[in-house]
Amino acid sequence: MARARSRPPARPWRRRFLLALQLAIAAVVLVFAALAIAVYVARSELPSFEQLKSSPNGQMIRVHAADGTVIVSLGPSYGRWLSYDQIPAVMRDATVAVEDRRFYKHPGVDPIGLARAAEVRLQRGRWTQGGSTITQQLARNVFLSSQKKFARKAREWLLALAMERKFTKAQILELYLNKVYYGGGAYGIDAASRRFFGHGADQLSLAEAAVIAGLVKAPSNYSPTADAEAAVGRAGVVIQAMEETGAITHAEALGADPKGLALAPEPKQNSVRYFTDWALPQLDLLIDEHTAPLDVYTTLDLSMQKVADDAIRQNAPVGAQGALVSLDRDGAVKAMVGGKDYVSSIYNRATQATRQPGSSFKLFVYLAALEAGHKPEDTVVDEPVTIDGWSPRNDSRHNSGQVSLRTAFAYSLNTVAAKLGQEVGFPTVADMARRFGITTPVNTHPSMVLGTSDVRLIDMTRAFASVGQNGIAVAPYGITRVEADGQVIYRHETDQSHVLVAPYVAAEMIDLLQTAVNTGTGRAAQIGRPVAGKTGTTTSSKDGWFLGFSSGLTTGVWMGRDDARPIPGLHGGTAPAKAFAAFMGPATRSRPIEQFQTQVTLPDWQLDNEEDAYLGEQDNSVGVDADGNPVPDAPPTAAAPPPDRDGETTAPPSDGGADDEPDQPAPQPRQRLDQDFIDRAIGRPRDRREPPAAAAPSRQLPPRDPGAYRDDRPNQ
Known part of the structure; x- marks a missing residue:
């Protein structure tokens, strides 16, 4: 009888490989399990969608003149919140095309995007693509800082995965488009549209949407008010990306003309800022509200302010500066000019x-x-x-x-x-x-x-x-009342008891x-x-x-x-004295x-x-x-x-x-x-007037006439 062949023993290297493979699989399973637990915990700690909608990234202050006109808006600017359905499709498509083409496919973090960014890093020797998805950017803007540290990046990935588990893609895009910073103090597409084009975001054209979408990468570099040429060039990149992703046709891409866009005029930095620079620091003494948007109503009379401006500019000698302050009987500052030109000099000569x-x-x-x-x-x-x-x-x-x-x-x-x-x-x-x-x-x-x-x-x-x-x-004051979310939180009261x-x-x-x-x-x-x-x-x-x-x-x-x-x-x-008369004549005309x-x-x-x-x-x-x-x-x-x-x-x-x-x-x-x-x-x-005396002029004056004053005095 033939002897049965014995099975040769496994080689040592194979045994070690199998063991390592098993350990790796176990580690991966453990990592994914830990990640899943971390994502679940993070998801449970996330605010609700409604809470995220109502949390601004900073305090906005709108300053009103005495007649209610908004004269200055300070701090971050937020426009009207637009729901996903209200956001023009061209704006949604432009953002996805240029910021995150695989937005609708990845789970919050895009491994393919990360790999592509790493490949470009190896080719060019520096990071030129971040690989961040729209969800990651939203997580960073809402919850994190912009520090370039691995721990912060890991936290960003975790939050992005958690947000994808809690919110729909439409909700994430809605939050992103209403909260991301577009430069010029504008947060959200509606504020950006009003800031740069003078109308709401629900009226954005393809070219305008391309300009705004292109701002996210570098708001200061591509701002149309700072560098129109750079903004137009970046908008062209966005339009090309939209065509490549099939969001628009080739004919639509050719028809879009960012160069022909008309920008909203820049607000004039006129002498009103002398007044607001003086009045607004007083808010810290008047109220204790540092987060809610504020409406600050002031004493400034815009018509008087214009007359004051003209009076100083037209009467101040060449090479000289001028300043003017006008107070009503209760101390209300009706006009304040701190110099000939606020743009060239913000130094307030009226108060400083x-x-x-x-x-x-x-x-x-x-x-x-x-x-x-x-x-x-x-x-x-x-x-x-x-x-x-x-x-x-x-x-x-x-x-x-x-x-x-x-x-x-x-x-x-x-x-x-x-x-x-x-x-x-x-x-x-x-x-x-x-x-x-x-x-x-x-x-x-x-x-x-x-x-x-x-x-x-x-x-x-x-x-x-x-x-x-x-x-x-009389104590000068410039703020009459302050409102936060429509509620009056401060109202000025004049004290006239101090003799x-x-x-x-x-x-x-x-x-x-x-x-x-x-x-x-x-x-x-x-x-x-x-x-x-x-x-x-x-x-x-x-x-x-x-x-x-x-x-x-x-x-x-x-x-x-x-x-x-x-x-x-x-x-x-x-x-x-002539500037005083040039101002006071028109300023008192209705009094x-x-x-x-x-x-x-x-x-x-x-x-x-x-x-x-x-x-x-x-x-x-x-x-x-x-x-x-x-x-x-x-x-x-x-x-x-x-x-x-x-x-x-x-x-x-x-x-x-x-x-x-x-x-x-x-x-x-x-x-x-x-x-x-x-x-x-x-x-x-x-x-x-009494008839002149026939004799030589006398220096003894006639009695004072109570009705001597009148508005139509002859020019002198």
């Missing part, structure tokens, strides 16, 4: 700049004097005075002897202001300034009475507004301020109705101010250079004419042998430095040229005792101080 106010600071000197018991009719001697080594002088370079406080204020006599400050105490004047809202440091050098401490325009305007409100404190000075003190101060506008340094600010105000000019004409009020509206104007260099011819009574409690009383004109002694003089030309120390006088110069037709000198006066600027204009004919001038100055109707 600190400059010397010149003689406009005398408001606080005279308030302190009136509170101490002085009256506008009180007399004081205008004479040379020296205080602690400081000897101020008047702009006319001479003294007039005994004058009333009304006359001294109207023509801004520096010697009288210095004597009043010494009498009441310079610390008292500083305290008065702080009482009326000056927030910057105020020095107590004797020269402080001439405005040597830096101040802000908005603070000075606030002070004048408080005087105009009969001594009741700064007695009403009679405020009334006497208004009396003096009227005089300054009617016959003093502020004549260019007349608008044909009662106006009270004060000019201010600093050393060497570096700053020009005018602040005043009429019909419940208080406006402050500043002009000067940012580098504080002198500006030939800049006085508070010239360009700033009733309001008479002040005190009728204007003209100053004593019999003070000097020369009829025009006070006309056209600069209001603060004493030479002092920033610390209040005197600036040495220069050698005597020729007399300043006569005033022009508006009563202002036609060449820059010598502000710190320095020589006048060269190249002065030719002197203009002198304006006589006669009855015709006075009538025009105070707005008295022609048919009410």
